[in-house]
Amino acid sequence: xxxxxxxxxxxxxxxxEVQALIQHPMDxxxxxxxxxxxxxxxxxxxxxxxxxxxxxxxxxxGPAVSKDPYIKFAFKGAxxxxxxxxxxxxxxxxxxxxxxxxx
Amino acid sequence: xxxxxxxxxxTRRLILQGAGSVALAGLGNLIALPxxxxxxxxxxxxxxxxxxxxxxxxxxxxxxxxxxxxxxxDAPEIAENGAVVPISVTTTLExxxxxSFLVSGNPNALAASYxxxxxxxxxxxxxxxxxxxSNVIAIVEAGGKLYSATKEVKVTVGGCGG
Numbered sequence: 001x002x003x004x005x006x007x008x009x010x011x012x013x014x015x016x017e018v019q020a021l022i023q024h025p026m027d028x029x030x031x032x033x034x035x036x037x038x039x040x041x042x043x044x045x046x047x048x049x050x051x052x053x054x055x056x057x058x059x060x061x062g063p064a065v066s067k068d069p070y071i072k073f074a075f076k077g078a079x080x081x082x083x084x085x086x087x088x089x090x091x092x093x094x095x096x097x098x099x100x101x102x103x
Numbered sequence: 104x105x106x107x108x109x110x111x112x113x114t115r116r117l118i119l120q121g122a123g124s125v126a127l128a129g130l131g132n133l134i135a136l137p138x139x140x141x142x143x144x145x146x147x148x149x150x151x152x153x154x155x156x157x158x159x160x161x162x163x164x165x166x167x168x169x170x171x172x173x174x175x176x177d178a179p180e181i182a183e184n185g186a187v188v189p190i191s192v193t194t195t196l197e198x199x200x201x202x203s204f205l206v207s208g209n210p211n212a213l214a215a216s217y218x219x220x221x222x223x224x225x226x227x228x229x230x231x232x233x234x235x236x237s238n239v240i241a242i243v244e245a246g247g248k249l250y251s252a253t254k255e256v257k258v259t260v261g262g263c264g265g
Contacts, residue, residue, distance in 0.1 A: 015224065028210075028232065030210060030234075045146050046146055054220070055218070055220055056220060056222065056223050057217065057218070057219070057220070057223055058144075058217065058218035058220075059215060059216075059217050059218075060146055060147055060151075060215065060216040060217070060218075061214075061215050062151040062211060062213055062214055062215065063211075063232075064206060064209050064211065064213075064214035064215070064231055064232045064233075065214060065215055065229065065230070065231060065232070066186060066187045066188075066230040066231060066232050067186065067187075069229065069230065070228075070229065070230050071227070071228070071229050072191070072226075072227070072228040072229070073217075073223065073224070073226060073227050073228075074223070074224040074226055075222055075223040075224060076222045076223070076224070077222050
């Protein structure tokens with residue numbers, strides 16, 4: 001299965017800018033389907049970015065984060081060609097991870 | 104941001120009077136758990152369950168924030184679609200350890216909380232859902248203190264209910 005995570009990490013001098021887009025319904029638990037049944041909450045709780053085994057960014061998310069979440073941040077200390085590991089876990093225990101090369 | 108100021112000054116008065124040490128110690132025990140959870144790398148389940156923004160900040164950090172013009176919150180004046188509201192924050196504060204976003208008008212105010220380890224810049228952009236027109240609050244934890252910025256976003260179509 002294709003990864004749910006799309007990530008672009010670009011090193012510019014000593015700063016690396018990271019943008020990630022994740023495919024996930026991020027159901028809030030407040031929305032009803034066509035039959036009027038509440039769609040149960042289903043959302044990513046934790047998203048982690050690691051560089052050289054060290055967390056560089058950790059997101060704790062609630063259901064108020066938009067569907068197919070987008071995140072942008074920047075960190076220092078990485079070089080072009082380094083690997084960035086991205087992983088997420090949702091409230092149903094599902095997870096996914098990928099690694100991206102810093103460009 | 105009157106709410107944070109009131110709470111701040113109340114605590115301050117207690118300290119100044121030197122009379123509330125016992126009461127403060129009790130309070131410290133009460134709030135130690137969530138504060139620890141925020142620092143201890145656990146998912147802050149309790150904070151995400153709080154309804155109001157003040158309660159969520161208290162549950163997440165164990166104290167309240169003071170408004171600061173060093174926190175720059177960027178959000179649209181009007182969001183046509185409440186399901187996707189682009190919101191970002193930057194700050195000139197140093198030693199930032201975490202950044203959180205709250206939407207006052209949502210069923211649960213806390214939307215997202217980010218840990219900023221050393222070496223990571225205090226700049227975050229994300230997209231949040233908003234049920235209705237309300238304040239968006241960005242909290243920056245820097246040097247063990249909390250700073251906030253607030254902006255009202257008008258929502259044309261809500262993004263939480265259906």
